[in-house]
Amino acid sequence: MSYSNTTDFTNPSTFILLGIPGLEATHVWISIPFSLIYAMAILGNFTILFIVKTEPSLHEPMYYFLCMLAVTDLFLTTSTLPKMLAIFWFNSREISFSLCLTQLYFIQCFSVIESGIFVAMALDRYVAICHPLRHSTILTNPVVAKISLAVVLRSSVVVLPYPMLVRQWSYCRTNIISHSFCAHMAVVKLACGDTRVSSYYGLFMLFCVLGLDAIFIAVSYMQILRVIFRLPTKEARFKTFLTCGSHICAIVIFYIPTLFSSLMYRFGQNFPLHVHVLIGNMYLVLPPMLNPIIYGVKSKQIRNQLLWLITRKQFKVFS
Template identity: 65%
Template sequence: MSKSNTTRLNNPSTFILMGISGLEMAHVWISIPFCTIYIISILGNITILFIVKKERSLHRPMYYFVCMLAVADLVLSTSILPKTLGIFWFNAREIDFSACLTQMFLVHCFTVVESGIFVAMVFDRYMAICNPLRYSSILTNRMVVMIGLAVVLRGSMLVLPYPLLARQWPYCRTNIIAHSYCKHIAVVTLACADIRVSNYYGLSVTILVTGLDMLFIVVSYTQILRAIFSLHTKDTRLKTFRTCSTQLCAILVFYIPDVFSTVMHRFDHNVSLHVLILIANVHLVVPPMVHPIIYGVRTKQIRDRLLWVFTHKKT
């Protein structure tokens, strides 16, 4: 290891990202699915935003929340994948210390934001199905904006201590991060100080956000499913359940890899480092690609509008 990477780095100017440690020889091949995922994520989420903007019948709270999810997915993908692809293609491993902390904030903040958006989307379905008479009076455009701001504020306030604490630690071991992006725990473990505050706070935020949000979603969907099965006609039940199943698919795509990644990183120390890094990447880059596909395929209004755009252009 070079001397510059092991000397005292109280205020390191740069960190070195290793990409997928242990699979450096395969970086070019790994970049192919990563690049494909990024292109699909960008095109898919921009398409969702375009369709909702153009189709007036989609100017409803449910689709406003879908747009919020699309924006969060775009930020999440763009905060990670361009730098990761730069590592894979050009060996551009250096990242400025401030840029690393900014990436750390964006990654963790918008992970929390997405979780909050799913809670808002479930609340929307709960009101529409379990309390339809009050739906329009409660979920007004003003309320949707306030919910969106609250979700972003919650994510920002909870994650802001991550970079603030990371900035104050002295870094004297190395400036090499065995990861493809500036994940909070991967950065602070490089500090030559007692980082239990950062460690415990990060774990607390993960448990608090994921635990409480998932609890709200489970309780809400218990009531939603009970209301669906109490509907009188089979067609109404199927139509309502189809709308909810689309949302459930998007939620599962987000939470299952997130929980799996957290458990593997914290509790399974027998897993190879490159496997942990791949899992950490998958749980952040795959949902932004899959979400627009789910809503595009399973939501009739979006699907019909998309088909109309293509057929209209051909005619």
């Protein structure tokens, strides 16, 4: 199927997603790792939710935020991967203008929610390590609920200008998006006229929202490290640091690809287009797959509960 690169329209009824430009012949093969990633993300995050729900000892702030992270990851992958796989498998490239804006909104919204959850988890670790005797009185269930609500409301509000700005532009060049999903800058680049407002708002979100989140997390961990280094024994320091290890790994996996992908869209014109697209895909699909693995391996409580469930099922099978 061929698509025209030029058309006369102001508000297109549909966009055409190319998938991974330049690698169309290998879409079916590329779909294999993406399918595995999606399956692992679904299985891993549902496992986290099930374990925390069924184990009363895990009903505490850290694991409530972890459940919120799992739900966010499920929504994030489901908002992108099914359409991506439809392109790879069935060459189903069309997406309506409204659905494209909806996808764009949810991708940005859940990404900002995830950043906010990492801030909340950093706050939990800070209180647990720096003020352990007051942890249960500071982070009560109502406080955790308010923090979670604030994270969701903040994201919903600050991301709203993305689709509103995209909707007001005229699209007189083409309706072909050189991507496998409706990435913000990929859509904005199709518009005619001066679209610097959208680009500037994207940078504002990157540095003033995600950037401030990253700074808050860094400050929290600086305070945590000060307390850790004051502990009397090396064993105590190592054990305390391990409680933060999974969180640090998840933060690195989320923030570095996000920053790299966003800056590449604006300043990485020398990179091949398929590299842009692959990196954009990776920053959306890898964290939802890796987060359950990281927390499952690093968290002793989750690991023990998972092993107990596995051995219990095996016992029922052989009994």
